[in-house]
Amino acid sequence: MPLDEDVVAAIYRDHGTALKRFVLSCTSDAHQADDVVQETILKVWQHAPQITGSLRSYLFRTARNVIIDNYRKSQRRPSESGEQDLPDHPATERVDELLNRVLMEEALLxxxxxxxxxxxxxxxxxxxxxxxxxxxxxxxxxxxxxxxxxxxxxxxxxxxxxxxx
CATH class of the missing domain: 1.10.10.10 (Winged helix-like DNA-binding domain superfamily/Winged helix DNA-binding domain)
Known part of the structure; x- marks a missing residue:
């Protein structure tokens, strides 16, 4: 399926800032946050015809899954030299807590x-x-x-x- 740049640009425009803020609250690495946001938006774009609820909720849940998948991959990968000094990746519970907070704020609004x-x-x-x-x-x-x-x-x-x- 060819990439519809207008749709992807609209998703970034409407939800990119809030999504990046959420991802940055889970990880302190801005480059990793950009990667997660990009992967999330592309995954959501690929599944767009099947989304029936709130697009923003779907984006945040997808970002949560990408963060957790990245964390799990990093745990399976052998450590590289100097990597011991880096802070741990977020725990699943913390990501879920942040996601629930963001979704509740959106619902309250x-x-x-x-x-x-x-x-x-x-x-x-x-x-x-x-x-x-x-x-x-x-x-x-x-x-x-x-x-x-x-x-x-x-x-x-x-x-x-x-x-x-």
Whole structure:
């Protein structure tokens, strides 16, 4: 299949910066991060007709897999001289944690402002319902109602993004 440069350029333009930021949070080597981003975008481009959910979610999951594959390959390869001084490659758990954080941030941004504010207050800032009501200047009953509908909407968004829970 010939490379459609316009499609690849559009993927880079729309998602390249966020993808590279994610990869750099997993590895401190900028050259390796560029390689991972390039490989990820080419893999996603090859599978583009089969992608049914969020393209960004698919990109991040693909990048995660590329990072893990590279880590596993490096573990099978015999060490080269001086390689002992290099920092270890990321652990799979750390990459998964970062991926979950990125996907959750994207999902939260898709919520309405009111729903996002309530969820952030209750789950990230760890406010009680009363504290959130004071902070957001709304009644406690409204906080509870918005929290219920926000979680429901968030589940729908995560399902659309094909995020495994």
């Amino acid at each position: 898709r919520l309405s402002r009111e729903h996002r504010q309530v969820l952030v207050a209750l789950h990230y800032q760890r406010f009680t319902v009363s504290e959130a009501a004071l902070q957001l200047n709304i009644p406690a009953g409204t906080v509870k109602s918005r929290a219920f509908y926000a979680v429901k909407a968030l589940r729908t968004i995560l399902d659309e993004m094909e995020v495994e829970r």
